[in-house]
Amino acid sequence: MSTLPEPWRDDWPLADRESVSACPVCSGSARTQLLDGVVDNTFRTSPGRWTLWSCADCQSAYLDPRPSAASIHRAYRQYYTHQAPPPAASPLRRLHRRLANGYLNRRYGAREQPFSRLGEALIGGVPYLRRFEDRACRHLPPLPSGGGAVLDVGCGDGAFLALAQRSGWQVLGLEPDAQAAAVAQQQGVPVRVGGLEALADRHAAFDVITLAHVIEHVADPVATLRACHRLLKPGGQLWLETPNAAGQGLRAFGHHWRGLEAPRHLVLFTPQSLQRALADAGFERLHHPPSPSVRRWMAERSLAIQQGRLPDDTRGLPWRWRLRCWVDDLLDGPGRARGEFLTVVAHKQA
Ligand SMILES: [Zn+2]
Incomplete structure (x- = not known):
């Protein structure tokens, strides 16, 4: 052991x-x-x-x-990771990926390969499946006719920006971790090592800005949102995802909740406090787009932590937790305002 x-x-x-x-x-x-x-x-x-x-x-x-x-x-310093090689894709998974690629190519103008044209109906017509793909594209709006620019703050290995790039967007990433930035650059994604201060002299430069699991790491989140507001063109869209302090997980797992991650997570939002921060930064037309549920994913990892293991060392979820997640998903609805993550789209006034 x-x-x-x-x-x-x-x-x-x-x-x-x-x-x-x-x-x-x-x-x-x-x-x-x-x-x-x-x-x-x-x-x-x-x-x-x-x-x-x-x-x-x-x-x-x-x-x-x-x-x-x-x-x-x-x-x-030195994330203590426990990474197993990805399992070989089963024939069913490969078929699913083909269909999902067909949906992404049709809906977002991506150029994913291989793809099947049936995906538009078979993925697009099934909300449960469609939400995963829409989330992977971070609910990107239609590409403006003259082209559009996406900024991803904290872009990690650049997987989302690479997908946005294949969908016709001009992209730029900001990433404080030089190693992650190098991985993104190897894929042809332009990345600057650092944070928003690297763009302090820019105004109204992007159509879309995304922050996936970034805002909870920031000491002054409202200042960060204001900088994003400044960098967006009028009518531009901000997409943000962060753990939800008002979800079931924090109450159920307390010290063992996967979303806590002290001391890297400095601030945890609720739907109301995120709304307030976005409004204070000048954003309007906020909504929670339909998103896949991460309740089971989070519960499995919180249970692993509770049982003294690393979060990704999961051992399946007891039936009472499965039932609870299923009921909570039903009660919550696809906007997931009570879910484990808050996913928000907001706009700068046109
Ligand atoms: Zn407060």
């Missing part, structure tokens, strides 16, 4: 912590303690025990204290 590291036995040095006396989303100071002694039981790389607070005004959850800006990079 392998013994996993327990980095929380060490403290995060006192001099490298900063206090957060007001809510990073709404600046409110009234709050209640949500969880104490939160540790990095997800990747098991980061020292320290952390306290998570819930803002009484906007219901965001946030760490106080948190790592200082100068020291936070230590929380990203």
Whole structure:
């Protein structure tokens, strides 16, 4: 039996912590303690025990204290990953991919291969299947007739931007991790190493900006959203996804919830607090697009953490959890406002 590291036995040095006396989303100071002694039981790389607070005004959850800006990079050092090679695709999976490619090519103008024209009806006509493909394309709007530009903040290995590129978009990625940026660049995706400060002199330059699981890592999320607003052209679209502090998972799993990821996740939003942050940054016409459910995915990983394993070392989900996820999916509806992730589309005034 392998013994996993327990980095929380060490403290995060006192001099490298900063206090957060007001809510990073709404600046409110009234709050209640949500969880104490939160540790990095997800990747098991980061020292320290952390306290998570819930803002009484906007219901965001946030760490106080948190790592200082100068020291936070230590929380990203050497992710302790456990990667198995991907299983060989079964004939059924290959057929599904062909059909899904047909849907992507038709709906988003992608050029995926191999594809089947039947996909438009067989994937497009089945909401459960269609939602996975729409999410992979981050609900991109139709390509403007004169061409359009997409910026992905925190683009990782660039998989989404490569797909957007194959769908006719001009693309640019920002990625603080130089190794991930190199993988994206090898695929022909242009990436700048860094964050939004790399584009500080740009205005109204993009039709679409996406942030997938980025905003929860940011010390000043409203400032980040304002920078995105500035960078969008009038009428442009912001797409954002982040863990939902109002979902079932945080309440059910507490310290073991996969979405916590202290101290990398500094702020966790609820539908209301995200709406407020987006409105404060100038966005309008917010909606939750129909998205696939990640309840079972999150529950399996939270259970693994609860049982002292790495999150991807999953062992299946007990039937009561399957039932619970199924019922919650039905009650929630496809916008998933009570789901484990919040997926939001918002616009800059035209
Ligand atoms: Zn607040």
